[in-house]
Amino acid sequence: LRKILVANRGEIAVRVIRACRDLRLASVAVYSDCDRGARHVRMADEAVAIGGSPPADSYLRIDRIIDAARASGADAVHPGYGFLAENEAFAGACRDAGLTFIGPTPEAIALMGSKTAARQAAAAAGVAVVPGTDAPLGGSVTDDEIAGLADRTGYPVMVKAVAGGGGKGMRVAGERAELASAVRAARSEAGAAFGDSAIYLERRLTRPRHVEVQVLGDQHGGVLPFVERECSIQRRHQKVVEESPSPVVAADLRTRMTSAAASVAASVGYTNAGTVEFLLDADGRFYFLEMNTRLQVEHPITEMVTGIDLVEWQIRIARGERLTIDPARALSPAGHAIECRVYAEDPDSGFMPSPGRVTALRVPGGPGIRDDGGLEAGDEVPIYYDALISKLVAWGEDRQQAVVRMRRALAEYEVQGIRTTVPFFRWLLDNPAFRDAAFHTEFLDTLLQQRRGTAFFEPDSSLQEVAVVAAAIHASREPRPVAAVSASDTWARQAKVESLRG
Amino acid sequence: VTIEVEIDGRRRQVTLRRQGSRWVAALDGREIAVSVVERGDHWSMLVNPAEAGLHDLSRISSEVESGFSRISREEVESGSSRISREVESGSSRISREVESGFSRISREVESGFSRISYEVSFEAGANGDLIVHVNGVAVPVTIVDRRRRRAGSGEAGSDTQPRTIVAPMPGRIVRVLVQPGEAVEARQGLVVVEAMKMENELRAPRSGTVAEVRVREGASVEANAVLVVLR
Numbered sequence: 001l002r003k004i005l006v007a008n009r010g011e012i013a014v015r016v017i018r019a020c021r022d023l024r025l026a027s028v029a030v031y032s033d034c035d036r037g038a039r040h041v042r043m044a045d046e047a048v049a050i051g052g053s054p055p056a057d058s059y060l061r062i063d064r065i066i067d068a069a070r071a072s073g074a075d076a077v078h079p080g081y082g083f084l085a086e087n088e089a090f091a092g093a094c095r096d097a098g099l100t101f102i103g104p105t106p107e108a109i110a111l112m113g114s115k116t117a118a119r120q121a122a123a124a125a126g127v128a129v130v131p132g133t134d135a136p137l138g139g140s141v142t143d144d145e146i147a148g149l150a151d152r153t154g155y156p157v158m159v160k161a162v163a164g165g166g167g168k169g170m171r172v173a174g175e176r177a178e179l180a181s182a183v184r185a186a187r188s189e190a191g192a193a194f195g196d197s198a199i200y201l202e203r204r205l206t207r208p209r210h211v212e213v214q215v216l217g218d219q220h221g222g223v224l225p226f227v228e229r230e231c232s233i234q235r236r237h238q239k240v241v242e243e244s245p246s247p248v249v250a251a252d253l254r255t256r257m258t259s260a261a262a263s264v265a266a267s268v269g270y271t272n273a274g275t276v277e278f279l280l281d282a283d284g285r286f287y288f289l290e291m292n293t294r295l296q297v298e299h300p301i302t303e304m305v306t307g308i309d310l311v312e313w314q315i316r317i318a319r320g321e322r323l324t325i326d327p328a329r330a331l332s333p334a335g336h337a338i339e340c341r342v343y344a345e346d347p348d349s350g351f352m353p354s355p356g357r358v359t360a361l362r363v364p365g366g367p368g369i370r371d372d373g374g375l376e377a378g379d380e381v382p383i384y385y386d387a388l389i390s391k392l393v394a395w396g397e398d399r400q401q402a403v404v405r406m407r408r409a410l411a412e413y414e415v416q417g418i419r420t421t422v423p424f425f426r427w428l429l430d431n432p433a434f435r436d437a438a439f440h441t442e443f444l445d446t447l448l449q450q451r452r453g454t455a456f457f458e459p460d461s462s463l464q465e466v467a468v469v470a471a472a473i474h475a476s477r478e479p480r481p482v483a484a485v486s487a488s489d490t491w492a493r494q495a496k497v498e499s500l501r502g
Numbered sequence: 503v504t505i506e507v508e509i510d511g512r513r514r515q516v517t518l519r520r521q522g523s524r525w526v527a528a529l530d531g532r533e534i535a536v537s538v539v540e541r542g543d544h545w546s547m548l549v550n551p552a553e554a555g556l557h558d559l560s561r562i563s564s565e566v567e568s569g570f571s572r573i574s575r576e577e578v579e580s581g582s583s584r585i586s587r588e589v590e591s592g593s594s595r596i597s598r599e600v601e602s603g604f605s606r607i608s609r610e611v612e613s614g615f616s617r618i619s620y621e622v623s624f625e626a627g628a629n630g631d632l633i634v635h636v637n638g639v640a641v642p643v644t645i646v647d648r649r650r651r652r653a654g655s656g657e658a659g660s661d662t663q664p665r666t667i668v669a670p671m672p673g674r675i676v677r678v679l680v681q682p683g684e685a686v687e688a689r690q691g692l693v694v695v696e697a698m699k700m701e702n703e704l705r706a707p708r709s710g711t712v713a714e715v716r717v718r719e720g721a722s723v724e725a726n727a728v729l730v731v732l733r
Contacts (some may be wrong), residue, residue: 051503352702355671360543360623383671383697383725414638416625423639453689453705459641464509466549468632469527469536470622472505472516474632475645 001025001076001100001319005069006044007090008080009059011374011390012041012295015464016078019311028072030065034057034382039374041186046072053384059083062090066097076100076318080309082386085294086165101317103272104217104293111268112291115162122288125267127260130279132202136162139187139197143180146459150179153201159183161190162198165292167237169193201491207440208279210234211246211286213261214302216313217270222323225258225265226302227333232439233428235351240421240444241339241428242298244305247399247437248280257286258331264291273299279441297341297391300372304337305397306330310493335395338403340410340425342390344381344478347424347456349396355383359417364409368395368402381418389420399437403429427456442492505728506646511708513646537617543624548617628707629665657727666731669723673697679720680730683713693717694731706732 003026006016013029020027023147029044034053041047048068050132051058058064062082069077077094079102084090088109094101112118116136119129133149150157150173159182161169169184169190183199191197198435214226230246231239243305261276275296277289299310308325317323335366345351345444361377373390375428381389396402407429428434459467504517517528525536535550626635627642634641677694678685691703692712713733717723 024508027565118682182573204601349705350703352704353671353697401679411638414623415634416623416633416635457639459636459639463636463639463641465529466547466620466622466636467643468509468514469529469534470545470547470548470620470624470636471632471634471643471645472527473536473538474624474634475505475507476503476518479531 002156003045003072004076004078004102004315005030005048005065005072005074005075005099006040006067006078006080007059008078008083008085009035009040009303009385011078012042013298014312014374015071015372016080016383019309019315022309022312024316025315028068028074030059030068032384033144034380034384035178036153037379039276039376039379043072048072049238053382055083055384059385060092062087063372065090065101065123069094069099070097074099076102076315077103078314079294081294081297084293088113100318102314102348104270104274108268108270108274109293112274113163113165115290118291119200119288122264122291125260125263127186127264127288128286130202130289132158133200134198136198143183146183147176147179150176150201153204154203156204158202158204159186159199161186161194161196162200162201163194163196164190165213165290167193167234170200170237172346173275180298183225205279205281205287207442208232208241208281208447209248209439210277211257211280212275212277212296212443213258214273214275214296214310215261215265215270216273216310216317216323216325217265218323219271219354220406221266222324222327222329223262223266223270224323224330225262226308226330227259227286227305228254229296229298229301230345231298231439231442233434233444234441235444235448239298239341241338241340241425241434242301243336243399244301244337245333245401246280253284253286254331258415260286260288272317273310297388298339300370300391300393301337301339304332304370307334335397336399337395338399338402338406339389339393340406342392342413343421344387344389345417345421347421348419348421348453351421351424353383353387354374354419355381355387356418357381358415360414361416362412362439363390363414364392366405366412368405369393369409370395392425403435405479423456508644509641512712545622547620547622549620550585550617553693571718576713628668665707665710666728667692667706667730667732669725669729670702670704671697671725671726673702675717675719675721675729676725678715678717679703680712680715682715685733686710686712695723695729702731708732 004020005028006013007030015029026043029041029047030050031038031041031047032051032053035041047216048071048277050064050068051061062084077099079085086109088106091101091103091109092106111121116134120134123129137146156172156174159171159173164170169186171186173179173182186199187197209232211228211230213228215223217223227245227248229242229244233241238432250387252449263381264276265274273295274291278286279289280286296316303310306329344354346354356381358375358377361375363373370393371390375389384497392409394402394406410422410426422462433439504515507514507516515530519526527534527536537548537680539546573595620636627633631642631644634643659670673695675693676696679691679693686706686709688706688708690706693704695702695704710732714731717729
């Protein structure tokens with residue numbers, strides 16, 4: 001491999017371009033209309049336009065991305081996550097075009113992409129699955145038949161899209177009376193999001209934890225599992241904070257979970273990076289949930305506790321190298337790592353997306369801090385894409401030190417022009433349940449419901465007084481315009497000229 | 503010069519005067535010494551309540567200086583005084599508020615009451631508000647005087663100034679939760695907009711009365727379209 005096309009944008013495109021640099025490989029960015037000036041475009045060695053701003057016109061256009069790879073002479077494609085990362089047609093199109101797809105085979109993506117087929121594969125590999133239905137329930141299965149299956153599965157029951165992912169097409173029915181509407185809602189959401197309205201049922205475990213195992217598989221039959229990640233802190237089924245190792249997984253359980261994950265991956269001949277997700281109940285029993293056939297957003301915490309660069313290994317595996325990592329190193333965490341997903345969302349307005357231009361940005365640094373971001377001051381967060389702007393990671397010798405460092409980093413983090421979830425994380429890290437690691441997958445939603453929209457940070461009276469005095473001094477020296485949120489470059493330049501005159 | 507600043511629905515009066523390279527700010531009658539250095543968009547502010555006699559420091563400072571190295575957190579909490587947040591012993595900083603039996607010290611107090619350092623920057627908020635970032639925390643305020651000036655007439659006070667709620671991005675109106683003439687509380691939901699495949703509730707930035715509702719349920723709106731006007 002000499003040149004890699006990165007079929008993505010934002011912070012993950014930046015992450016992959018960095019890995020290319022480390023391996024002395026050339027990188028090619030692709031961009032939509034609104035991303036012409038984006039950080040990943042500026043950072044890559046080459047960049048190719050692939051269409052309009054809506055994802056369906058650009059980052060989801062298989063034909064245009066393949067054309068861009070041909071035009072730029074790239075010999076491999078990294079899909080990142082989201083967009084086409086788990087699309088077997090895309091992986092197949094790359095193969096047909098003679099391009100190396102940096103990920104699993106189209107066959108593995110298709111197999112694990114069907115949640116029911118994945119459950120069967122896990123069961124065949126001897127791994128327990130969450131009790132539920134085995135076959136997909138297509139549109140022709142009647143409500144009565146589904147009700148019969150739900151009775152056998154047991155309530156409360158989860159209704160889930162067979163083609164699902166990312167928390168979409170998922171509904172809970174607490175009792176039989178709620179089942180029909182849950183099925184209808186899951187079907188319509190799944191049909192819209194994945195073009196497939198088939199569903200299946202799964203018993204809803206009581207207060208489970210979400211624990212997952214990263215695996216790497218090479219093209220020579222080698223499969224390597226990594227120390228687990230704890231991802232129980234979720235908002236509406238979306239992970240918000242992840243950490244590694246899990247505070248509740250002891251050595252014996254780790255051995256059993258990681259070998260189970262490796263068995264599932266090996267049984268389907270899995271190659272490249274993937275993640276086997278489990279639910280862990282209060283009694284320490286774990287159940288296969290699903291397998292994600294791509295790099296995960298939370299991959300940096302595994303990198304921080306093992307010292308292994310997962311993206312670099314994705315590329316090395318794709319070019320045929322054997323896994324030469326010492327298995328003990330992958331399984332024995334050195335210290336503890338925590339990740340906060342920083343989103344362009346306003347936590348004080350129900351996590352409403354907050355697109356716009358970032359007028360000022362100060363990212364934290366110092367011992368143990370890593371910020372995998374995709375923005376610089378002056379960059380725009382467009383309205384068209386996922387609002388993840390940065391993965392903030394803290395490493396410490398133990399969990400306590402990692403938490404302390406994360407709090408320090410969050411206090412340093414400053415973003416202006418858009419709202420972000422940083423104030424929410426400052427609040428969450430001070431929560432006693434978080435400090436005690438006493439959480440499960442519904443913990444955060446319950447907590448947020450109880451708060452009923454209370455502001456995440458009420459400035460205390462000292463900060464308020466300083467703000468009032470600062471505002472008064474600022475106002476007393478007018479005219480000195482403040483850069484407006486939507487200020488154009490010309491406007492900002494004019495403002496600067498005026499303030500220099502002032 | 504005296505400037506009125508509205509914060510959290512309260513009006514505070516700040517009278518400023520220059521004292522050499524520094525400012526003395528009288529906040530509702532209490533004086534604070536402030537030194538300001540501008541670094542691009544960021545200000546470094548050193549705030550010194552002691553010099554300007556904000557608190558009755560002669561009575562408190564000796565107690566704090568001699569006391570906190572010896573007083574453990576539990577002792578202080580169980581005693582007559584109360585310490586919210588963390589108190590670190592020795593010469594390191596005492597963060598946040600310390601309420602003593604004498605008066606309330608409302609800022610970070612460093613041992614010996616030397617100057618407290620704040621990083622401050624400014625951002626234009628919605629409706630002419632000013633967002634002051636103090637040590638990375640966004641504090642929205644409104645300069646009352648400035649708003650009067652902009653309105654172009656003396657009688658247009660802040661209470662009669664209309665407030666518009668605009669669409670933050672293109673989307674579709676899912677629900678309208680208020681009607682014209684209705685009284686609304688701060689943070690009360692006004693309109694639900696679907697955008698970026700998510701339903702988002704737009705809330706009232708402050709309490710008031712709904713003057714106008716300019717959208718209907720089901721309507722598509724462009725970014726910055728005015729949805730609701732408050733009075």
